[in-house]
Amino acid sequence: MTVTIQAAEMTEVLRQVFALHGFTDADAATLARVHTESTLYGVNSHGIDRVAKFIDYIGRGLVDTDARAARVATFGSIERYDGHSGPGVLNALHCTDRAITLAREHGMGLVALRNTNHWMRGGTYGWRTAAAGCIGILFTNTTHNMPAWGGRDPRTGNNPLIIAIPRAGGHVVLDMALSQFSFGGLNAHRLRGEELPFPGGWDAQGQLTTTPADIIASERALPIGYWKGSALSMVLDMLATLLSAGNSTYRIGQRGHETDVSQVFLCIDPARFHDxxxxxxxxxxxxxxxxxxxxxxxxxxxxxPGERALQNMQHNLAHGMAVSMEVWREVTDLAQRTTI
Structure with missing residues (x-):
């Protein structure tokens, strides 16, 4: 069952939620805008559907609402930041903007961020780089939720990769996890009571399945491109870990929660070519x-890439967003109470 929610209503309810759970008015408004925009783009799984889990992580002390990313090292057009377990969205926005500034100063800028939290929809930062006129190549590692190709147990992450290219006729923004379906996407199908259109991972018996709940339970998502996606996952994990001097998928998995991840924000200013x-x-x-x-x-x-996201946004602005009734009830309840 779904309900239709207008953008203004969702933004206001989410602002109340975040303000009640430790954020300043300005930060609460930013978080509300980002989660609403993700839902407008049709990515409920990393917008409205993630709010309750984010608030749960705050209540359990896994996300520090007061912490922010701080620069720890500079190497010309390359910088390292420590997120200090702060909110992933706010840290990622800051590092995206810093990479854009470095690109405008040097032609290319790279910010590597460690000890941060889930950035929700990675495309948020790709659209932001494109809107600034910059090419963006952004990625994050995750906890282990896919088996390395040929293996049985989850050892690699579905490490989302975003590539954004500014274009006058509509920005090109690739936003994809390295699993056939992101875990947020799997949960969105589960909430709707839907099977996947294609096999998305293995169940507890080691059989490929289209049942999202079975894949979520096994934590054995199917990599895109099979062995190729598995290899790309490992390489992105290596790059994020080395460049940030942060946690690898292995170390994140040892924590028991997907926290203190490593991310990379690379921006290129195409205006440097004067064509x-x-x-x-x-x-x-x-x-x-x-x-x-x-x-x-x-x-x-x-x-x-990104064309259907724009269509979703235009449709949802005009007609409202279809949201799981279960999720909306959970979110509106959070707007009425503080954490204990």
Missing amino acids: RDLQQRLLDEIVDYNHSGPPLREGQRTYY
Whole structure:
């Protein structure tokens, strides 16, 4: 069962939730905006659906509402930050903006962040870099929730990867976990009582399954591209860990909670090439070429990364967002009480 919620209502309810649970008015408003925007883009799993878990982590002392990312080292256009177990969204926004500033100063800027928490929808930061006119390559490691290819137990993370490219006709923003379905996406299907359209992982008996609850329970998600996704997961974990001098997927998994993760924010300023018109023509050429291909089936079409997210946002702004009734009841209850 779902309910339809308008953006303004969701933003206000979430602002109340975050203000009641330890955040300043300004930070509560920022968190409310980010979670609402994620839901507007159609990513309920990392927007409204994640609010209760985030508040639970705060109540258990796993997220420090007062802590913020602080710079610990500078190497020219490369900087390291420590998130001090602070809110992942606020830390990630700060580091994204810092990487944009470094890119404008040097042509390219990289910020590596350690000891931070879940950044919710990674695409938030890709859209932010693109809106600033910068190319963004961003990624985070996670707890272990996929088996390395050929293995049985979860040893690798579904480490989301975001690549954003500014484009006048609509920014290109790739936002994907390295599992066939993110765990937030699996839970969204579970809440709707839906099977997955394709196998998304293994159940407790080691069989590929389309039942999201079985995959969540086993923590054995299927990597994208099978062995290729498994290898990419390991490499991104290595890069995030080395560049930030932070926790690896292995160490995060030992903690028992997905906290104090490592992230990388790389920005490139394409204005340095002084050929913006050419850049846009080349991007449009690629988009148009893919759009013009014949569909596999009647009524279908192809999309560039981020195109459907924009369509979702426009539709949801006009008609409201479909939200799980169970989730909305949980969130509105949080708006009425503080943590104990």
